[in-house]
Amino acid sequence: MFIAMNRFRIAPGHEAEFIEIWRQRDSHLAQVPGFKQFQLLRGASTEEHTLFASHTVWESRAAFEDWTRSDAFRAAHAGAGTRREIYLGPPQLELFDAVL
Secondary structure (H helix, E strand, O other), rough: EEEEEEEEEEEEOOHEEEEEHHHHOOOOOOOOOOOEEEEEEEEEEEOOOOOEEEEEEEEOOHHHHHHHOOHHHHHHHOOOOOOOHEEEEOOEEEEEEEOO
């Protein structure tokens, strides 16, 4: 199992808008070989930002890497970053191999 997470720092007051962007987004993941699961997670809020993470579970690192080179990946990210004022910097990608 392999997990890919992107952490997002969202400007205060834009949390609902960020969630709606993800709700309406067609990720194209359902038909991708090796894709298992997706969650959008909301973390702590501070005066500066609210933390969110997109969390995907894959059968393997290879399945994830194949997706990143696919037409489905390009289609899923075609409109990414169009509302730049809600993001406080770029997302932080974190990759994990399951060990237990």
